[in-house]
């Protein structure tokens with residue numbers, strides 16, 4: 001990246017109301033078949049357009065191509081039975097009905113390569129693509145086959161590596177793995193979580209990122225956040241291992257997050273996507289608020305390694321709110337960029 005403080009989003013943008021129910025997380029599609037395929041591509045173009053108009057530097061599909069960040073990927077794998085549902089507790093926080101692993105898992109065909117090529121053809125800007133991380137995939141399933149979270153994670157890591165290689169070939173510049181489970185299962189993170197992620201990025205020459213996260217602004221997450229106390233020190237558990245890993249970028253939430261900013265010292269040397277936009281609130285940040293978050297992060301992240309971003313995905317927000325937040329992010333980054341140039 002040649003521009004200082006290149007802006008990006010951590011993930012999703014709201015979907016248009018003709019594609020899925022607005023302001024609803026994981027909302028079902030409103031169309032099907034060829035109509036759905038065409039509508040998703042149209043929505044991707046709009047999401048790209050909104051990022052460009054807001055002067056976002058590293059652009060994405062806004063996750064218009066998926067209904068859910070884990071299950072849409074799982075739907076394309078063999079060995080996972082969506083008809084056989086089980087009730088599990090996801091991230092030790094909320095009950096959900098999930099599909100079951102009934103046999104050896106495999107990826108019969110690329111999942112997102114076609115969409116990534118479509119995005120690549122629309123822009124010369126750097127593009128980022130998000131995939132679920134192995135641990136978070138394991139945590140969103142019932143496993144009746146391997147009966148070991150670790151074993152299943154290694155299988156998913158190999159599959160994710162195939163997918164990542166296809167995305168790289170499609171021209172993706174940064175592949176991001178979403179691992180909200182890293183904020184919950186600390187022993188597993190250090191035992192095999194980061195190692196499985198490194199398996200997923202094996203042989204790649206594009207940049208790689210991991211997004212750890214306190215979740216969207218849904219009730220189960222905001223209730224959980226109430227229990228975390230005044231200082232959120234969860235990153236303290238995973239950062240030392242990530243600092244030593246081969247991943248290039250760490251993406252985390254910083255604005256309104258009660259995360260002590262000095263925890264960033266633990267990943268010194270890595271590029272950091274600093275979340276300066278709260279996705280759990282409809283209040284639009286001022287550019288100065290964004291700038292303040294970035295300045296605070298600059299004490300622990302070298303300027304050439306700081307990537308201003310959002311705390312998490314913006315899918316559940318009204319479109320006009322997400323649009324205004326993107327603009328605030330870019331404006332805040334511009335303030336700090338000009339300060340650094342002085």
Ligand SMILES: [Zn+2]
Nearest residue numbers: 213215312313
């Ligand atoms: Zn997130």
